[in-house]
Amino acid sequence: MYKPRVIGVATVVLLSILTGLIPQMTLSAVAATTSPVAAANEINGLIWRDENANGGNDASEPGFGGVTVQLLNAAGTVVGTTVTSSAGIYSFSPVTGGPYTVQVAAPTYFEVVGGGIDQDLTAGGNPVTGVSSPVMPGVSVDGALRPIWVVSLGSWGGGPLSGTTPFATDPASNCPTTYAPGDDCSNTDNVVRSGDVTSFLWAVSASNTVASLNTPLQNVTLIQTVTPAAGASIVGGSLPNVCQNVSGVEPASQVLNNPDGSITLICNLGTWTSSGTASLFQWDVKVNASPNGSTFTSTAVATSTTAPIQNLSTNPIAISNAVPSTTIEDPFVISSGFKYQLNKFGYSTTSTYQTIDGVARRGKNYNFLVGISSPQIGNEPIAQPITFTEDTFITLTGQLPNTGGDIEHYLTSCSESHSTVSYLPTGYDSGINGVQDSGTCGFARSGDNTS
Numbered sequence: 001m002y003k004p005r006v007i008g009v010a011t012v013v014l015l016s017i018l019t020g021l022i023p024q025m026t027l028s029a030v031a032a033t034t035s036p037v038a039a040a041n042e043i044n045g046l047i048w049r050d051e052n053a054n055g056g057n058d059a060s061e062p063g064f065g066g067v068t069v070q071l072l073n074a075a076g077t078v079v080g081t082t083v084t085s086s087a088g089i090y091s092f093s094p095v096t097g098g099p100y101t102v103q104v105a106a107p108t109y110f111e112v113v114g115g116g117i118d119q120d121l122t123a124g125g126n127p128v129t130g131v132s133s134p135v136m137p138g139v140s141v142d143g144a145l146r147p148i149w150v151v152s153l154g155s156w157g158g159g160p161l162s163g164t165t166p167f168a169t170d171p172a173s174n175c176p177t178t179y180a181p182g183d184d185c186s187n188t189d190n191v192v193r194s195g196d197v198t199s200f201l202w203a204v205s206a207s208n209t210v211a212s213l214n215t216p217l218q219n220v221t222l223i224q225t226v227t228p229a230a231g232a233s234i235v236g237g238s239l240p241n242v243c244q245n246v247s248g249v250e251p252a253s254q255v256l257n258n259p260d261g262s263i264t265l266i267c268n269l270g271t272w273t274s275s276g277t278a279s280l281f282q283w284d285v286k287v288n289a290s291p292n293g294s295t296f297t298s299t300a301v302a303t304s305t306t307a308p309i310q311n312l313s314t315n316p317i318a319i320s321n322a323v324p325s326t327t328i329e330d331p332f333v334i335s336s337g338f339k340y341q342l343n344k345f346g347y348s349t350t351s352t353y354q355t356i357d358g359v360a361r362r363g364k365n366y367n368f369l370v371g372i373s374s375p376q377i378g379n380e381p382i383a384q385p386i387t388f389t390e391d392t393f394i395t396l397t398g399q400l401p402n403t404g405g406d407i408e409h410y411l412t413s414c415s416e417s418h419s420t421v422s423y424l425p426t427g428y429d430s431g432i433n434g435v436q437d438s439g440t441c442g443f444a445r446s447g448d449n450t451s
Contacts, residue, residue, distance in 0.1 A: 035089060035140040042093035043071065043137055045120070047084050047104060050144035053323045055116005057142065063088025064145055070103045071095070074134070078103075099134035102141040106130065111210060113144035127210060146323055148210045149217045153302040153325035156280050159201025160298070160330055162192040164377075181292045182337030182378035194290045194336040195377035197237075200224065200283045204302045206322065208275035217304050217322060220269040221251055224300035226285050227262040232294035232334055236263035237284035243267035251305060289381040290334045298330040336380035342388055345369045347419060356410050369417050371425070384439075408449045414441040 034057070035046040047064045048057055069090045071080035079100075084090045104121055105128070106112055112123035112130035121130030121143040132141045163184045168175040175185035184193045192198050202224075206217055228234050236255045239245075243253035249268065256264040269279050287296075303324035348367045353360055372386065394407040416427030416438045427438035 035142060036091075038138050038140050039093060040138045041095055042091060043095050043100060043102065043135060043139060043141065044089065044091040044093075045069075045102065045141040045143065047088045047090065047143045047145060049088075050113045050116070050119075050146045051324060053113055053144075053146040053150075055113050055119035055144050057118040057144070064107075067107060067145070068105045070105070072101045072103055074099055076101075095137040098136040100136075101134055102132040102143075104130040104143045104145070106145050110145045111148055113146050116144060118142055119144045147304075147321055148208055148215075149206055149304065149322035150209060151204070151206045151217075151220060151302045151304055151322045151325050153222070153300060153328055154203045154205075155201050156203045157201045158188060159199060159282075160190075161187040161199040161201065162190050162332055163187045163196045163198070179335055180337065182335055182339055182380070184335055184378075190330065190332050191335050192287055192332055193378040194287050194334055195375075195379060196287055198285050198287070198332060200285070200298065200300075201280070202283070202300070202302075203278060203280050204269060204325075205276065205278035206272055206304070216271050216273045218271045219249065219251065219321070220272055220279075220302070220304050222265065222267040222269070222300060222302045224265040224267075224283070224298060225258075225262055226264075226296055226298045227260070228290075228294070228296040230291065230294040232290045232296045233261075233288035234263060234290075234296055235286050235288060236265065237286070239265075240267060240281045240283055242269060242279055242281045244270045287334055289379055290336060292334065292336045292380055294334045296332050296334070298332070299327060300329075301325055301327045336378060339379050340372050340374045340382055343369075343371055343373050344390075354412065356412070369419060371417070371427075410449060411443050411445055414443050416441075 035044055038044050046057070047067045047069065049062050049064045050056075051061050052058065063084070063086070065084055065086040065088060067084045067088070067090075069082050069084060070078050071092045073079050080092045080095075082090050082092065102121070104112070111127040112121055113119055114123055120132050120141045122132075123130055130143050130145075132143075135141060164187065167187070168179075168183065168185050170180040170183035172180035173183045173185065176189065179185050179191060182193060184191050184196070202222060204220060204222055206220055208215075208217075226234060226236065236257070239253055239255055243266075245253045245268070251266050251268055253268045254266050256266070258264060263285065265283055267281070267283075285296075285298075301324055304322040346366060346368050348365075350365045351362070352365045353362050354365070355361070370388075370390075372382070392409065394409050418426055418428065426434040428434055429436050
């Protein structure tokens with residue numbers, strides 16, 4: 001459809017110079033706009049990079065600079081040749097008479113998009129040459145060009161896998177319909193227990209839509225962001241081995257911990273030369289102790305770009321060298337319950353003298369370990385501070401005579417433990433048998449020294 005178009009105000013500066021995708025080729029890309037309103041003696045238009053190949057001039061898609069455009073008269077003779085600006089704009093003026101056709105030669109390794117709401121060109125039998133219908137001066141003819149490569153994203157091995165065995169361990173669960181807090185029915189229900197792991201099993205592939213144009217596709221890249229909500233806490237795993245990290249090559253493979261608590265995986269899979277190439281890999285996300293029913297969502301897309309990814313929220317694909325994959329979104333629910341146990345263990349008894357309230361007293365000194373234990377998965381966060389009530393009863397047995405009266409007993413200290421038993425760790429960071437920071441403890445006693 002040919003209609004006057006209103007020019008937009010340019011508010012986005014040059015994003016990137018696209019180089020290195022194709023040998024002996026340099027193309028510029030600036031944020032796409034609409035073509036200016038054509039004067040009565042002018043034929044103009046916009047040529048843009050249609051990154052999703054739908055024939056629509058999306059706001060995120062850049063204009064295509066350096067593209068050759070020709071104007072042909074009714075006899076098919078070329079009467080004008082120009083090159084698009086960095087913003088993808090071209091113009092023929094002054095033009096009189098008519099009708100004319102506009103012909104666009106797609107740069108090497110690009111092709112004309114077949115149809116779409118904003119596409120005014122047709123490719124016919126030649127995918128690299130776009131030709132308009134006959135037009136008169138005073139109209140705009142816009143054209144969409146797409147890369148010949150298409151990147152696809154899917155899963156393998158039944159992924160994503162939400163959790164690890166054992167499953168359905170709580171008698172209160174009615175799997176697969178319902179699960180008790182802290183339980184999980186399977187690893188395919190998008191429910192994962194706190195402390196457990198969700199494994200994303202990605203399959204990235206790319207195909208060349210024009211078999212005769214065998215050109216390499218640089219920097220095939222997966223971009224995945226996992227965003228927690230409702231109090232959920234997550235941590236990303238290490239960078240998969242297949243993700244390449246070459247100095248000076250963008251985008252750089254990395255795992256980013258974002259300020260909003262989300263985690264982003266950028267995995268550059270390198271340059272692919274053959275249509276049908278695929279890569280399979282796994283990336284894990286662990287769920288920390290989180291409230292029951294809290295959620296997190298994974299959003300992933302695969303593409304190809306030679307530009308750095310500068311803003312994940314507004315420009316997650318940068319400037320694409322291929323038609324990117326469909327975005328895959330996976331929501332997850334966290335299952336957690338209160339599964340903590342308070343444990344007490346007496347580990348030493350000695351006869352000793354101690355000065356208490358200024359008086360030297362002889363008696364038995366008892367040391368106890370008190371701690372909290374829990375399963376490794378399925379727990380909700382525990383609230384601080386933790387308080388508990390201890391009832392102590394002293395009974396006299398053995399050979400010592402009772403001289404009369406109740407037996408006095410005192411609480412003398414409370415501190416982090418440097419000892420351990422099978423189910424209680426040490427109270428300080430001592431590797432696998434310790435906690436990073438057990439905090440401080442204190443006590444208050446009700447009643448007198450014999451109660």
